[in-house]
Amino acid sequence: MSKLKTKESIIDSDIKRKYKLQAEGVKVFYDDFMAIKGIDMSIKANKVTAFIGPSGCGKSTFLRLFNRMNDYVDGFRMEGKITIDGGNIYKKKINVEQLRKQVGMVFQKPNPFPKSIFENVAYGLKIQGIKDKRFLQEKVEESLKQVALWDEVKDGLNKSALALSGGQQQRLCIARTLAVEPSVILMDEPTSALDPLSTAKIEELIYELKKEYTIVIVTHNMQQASRVSDYTAFFYMGELIEYDQTKKIFTNPEKQQTENYITGRFG
Amino acid sequence: MRRIKEMVIEKALLSSALITIAVTVGIILVLSIEAIAFFSEVSIIDFFTDTQWTPLFADKHFGILPLLSGTLLTSFIAIAFAVPVGLSISIYISEYAPKSFRRTVKPALELLAAVPTVVYGFFALTVVTPFLQSFIPGLSGFNALSAGLVMGIMIIPFISSLSEDALHAVPHSLREAAYGMGSTKLQNAFKVMVPAASSGIIVSIILAISRAIGETMIVAIAAGQQPRLTLDPTVPVETITAYIVQVSLGDVQHGSLEYRTIFAAGITLFVFTFLLNTISYRIRKRFQEKYE
Ligand SMILES: Nc1ncnc2c1ncn2[C@@H]1O[C@H](COP(=O)(O)OP(=O)(O)OP(=O)(O)O)[C@@H](O)[C@H]1O
Ligand SMILES: [Mg+2]
Numbered sequence: 432m433s434k435l436k437t438k439e440s441i442i443d444s445d446i447k448r449k450y451k452l453q454a455e456g457v458k459v460f461y462d463d464f465m466a467i468k469g470i471d472m473s474i475k476a477n478k479v480t481a482f483i484g485p486s487g488c489g490k491s492t493f494l495r496l497f498n499r500m501n502d503y504v505d506g507f508r509m510e511g512k513i514t515i516d517g518g519n520i521y522k523k524k525i526n527v528e529q530l531r532k533q534v535g536m537v538f539q540k541p542n543p544f545p546k547s548i549f550e551n552v553a554y555g556l557k558i559q560g561i562k563d564k565r566f567l568q569e570k571v572e573e574s575l576k577q578v579a580l581w582d583e584v585k586d587g588l589n590k591s592a593l594a595l596s597g598g599q600q601q602r603l604c605i606a607r608t609l610a611v612e613p614s615v616i617l618m619d620e621p622t623s624a625l626d627p628l629s630t631a632k633i634e635e636l637i638y639e640l641k642k643e644y645t646i647v648i649v650t651h652n653m654q655q656a657s658r659v660s661d662y663t664a665f666f667y668m669g670e671l672i673e674y675d676q677t678k679k680i681f682t683n684p685e686k687q688q689t690e691n692y693i694t695g696r697f698g
Numbered sequence: 699m700r701r702i703k704e705m706v707i708e709k710a711l712l713s714s715a716l717i718t719i720a721v722t723v724g725i726i727l728v729l730s731i732e733a734i735a736f737f738s739e740v741s742i743i744d745f746f747t748d749t750q751w752t753p754l755f756a757d758k759h760f761g762i763l764p765l766l767s768g769t770l771l772t773s774f775i776a777i778a779f780a781v782p783v784g785l786s787i788s789i790y791i792s793e794y795a796p797k798s799f800r801r802t803v804k805p806a807l808e809l810l811a812a813v814p815t816v817v818y819g820f821f822a823l824t825v826v827t828p829f830l831q832s833f834i835p836g837l838s839g840f841n842a843l844s845a846g847l848v849m850g851i852m853i854i855p856f857i858s859s860l861s862e863d864a865l866h867a868v869p870h871s872l873r874e875a876a877y878g879m880g881s882t883k884l885q886n887a888f889k890v891m892v893p894a895a896s897s898g899i900i901v902s903i904i905l906a907i908s909r910a911i912g913e914t915m916i917v918a919i920a921a922g923q924q925p926r927l928t929l930d931p932t933v934p935v936e937t938i939t940a941y942i943v944q945v946s947l948g949d950v951q952h953g954s955l956e957y958r959t960i961f962a963a964g965i966t967l968f969v970f971t972f973l974l975n976t977i978s979y980r981i982r983k984r985f986q987e988k989y990e
């Protein structure tokens with residue numbers, strides 16, 4: 432009996448190490464409309480996982496379950512279980528603010544605060560009550576260096592973040608997220624509003640970041656998915672159709688639907 | 699045909715704009731001419747330094763300060779009451795309340811601004827003053843305090859509604875950014891939303907101040923008609939507007955010096971509200987440049 436238990440817990444912690452995020456029997460409703468129709472999925476730590484699929488298939492809805500950003504949507508309701516490191520994030524007592532510090536998010540349109548560059552990056556630390564100027568300065572510099580923005584902005588940290596270019600703003604938003612040291616970063620089409628050069632910079636950045644973070648990225652750009660991700664999940668009409676190593680998905684998918692979608696032969 | 703129609707519409711629009719400008723210029727002109735006539739008889743230095751305002755008595759003094767202090771005192775009380783309440787309401791509606799609440803409560807609040815000010819005046823005089831007297835024993839029947847408080851109630855919707863519009867206009871993406879970073883509702887409201895909407899909020903407050911300074915009926919009814927240079931809110935005072943009403947309704951001779959005092963008082967009031975409007979315009983422009 433006791434032996435069995437230890438065995439179980441070994442398996443458990445093994446899963447925990449391997450899989451950062453897990454969804455079990457997840458359904459999402461917006462009022463009566465079922466947007467996610469029962470998805471089971473396990474996402475590996477320190478890998479980049481791409482969500483692809485046609486518009487309206489539920490990629491954003493599914494992604495935003497992991498930091499509970501759907502909570503504010505009118506009529507939103509969820510069934511099933513989402514865990515991070517094995518812990519259910521939808522149980523009653525969870526501290527949602529704490530969760531979001533652990534699971535950062537980067538949005539489609541760069542959305543810096545109308546504050547200075549410095550204040551943007553320091554925001555997450557400040558709302559945790561950190562006031563130590565020295566520490567804030569070091570953390571801001573470190574985060575801006577991580578996104579390769581430091582050299583471009585170091586002489587104007589007090590300038591408005593809104594004066595930056597779109598690509599710079601998006602890297603600033605990533606830096607802002609990194610500053611609070613999350614373990615997961617969710618990205619919802621982070622480059623769809625950017626020019627090719629800025630896109631390339633962010634892709635490079637994602638490649639660097641996966642050493643330390645678990646990254647999930649929604650993208651409509653097939654090349655991007657194949658360039659940056661280790662795993663790819665293809666969604667269609669609220670269902671997870673296929674989920675495998677990116678190489679496999681793009682060279683030899685199991686399902687006809689997946690192949691149709693990635694080759695652009697979609698009906 | 700189409701071009702003629704467009705031209706007619708264009709000219710019609712232009713002429714309504716011109717009429718507005720003409721009316722404004724006309725008002726300023728009348729005010730200025732009468733005020734200049736007034737200042738040819740009364741020294742402008744006395745006007746701004748004399749501490750008594752007694753144009754209707756035998757011993758005439760023409761010091762605007764008592765009226766100015768009455769106006770500023772009642773307005774200050776109104777603003778001190780309305781800003782915290784109005785802002786709290788706007789933040790609650792835009793950041794906390796369910797959407798259905800916004801749809802019903804906002805128009806209801808705006809109704810407060812539609813209540814005739816005469817009603818507010820009597821409310822101050824017959825309800826608020828007796829109520830306040832029950833725990834402020836020395837409170838006069840006419841006083842700046844209850845007039846100011848009731849004026850505050852009247853201008854709450856200016857602040858709450860315009861500030862809420864400003865908060866509501868902040869892009870949803872900023873709210874997502876704030877929550878995505880782990881902000882609580884309170885942090886989202888005060889660290890992100892209010893600063894992002896600050897220009898609109900400040901403008902709403904300035905407009906409310908301007909409204910309070912120009913408000914007439916409430917103060918004429920409830921604050922009294924005794925020009926007095928004081929900051930004591932428990933005694934009767936008279937505001938610039940209340941004085942203008944008093945003289946306009948009285949039987950002073952047209953064209954007399956007493957009659958002209960209302961233009962001198964009026965132009966003082968006008969300069970004040972004009973300055974406030976200019977400041978609010980400047981703020982709006984400055985923030986636009988900063989954030990766009
Ligand atoms: N707030 C909402 N209220 C009601 N229905 C919604 C809401 N948000 C999304 N939906 C519906 O849920 C489904 C999934 O939407 P979602 O935004 O997750 O799709 P998506 O895959 O991210 O699409 P896109 O690629 O266009 O971003 C869609 O049919 C959409 O209409
Ligand atoms: Mg989406």
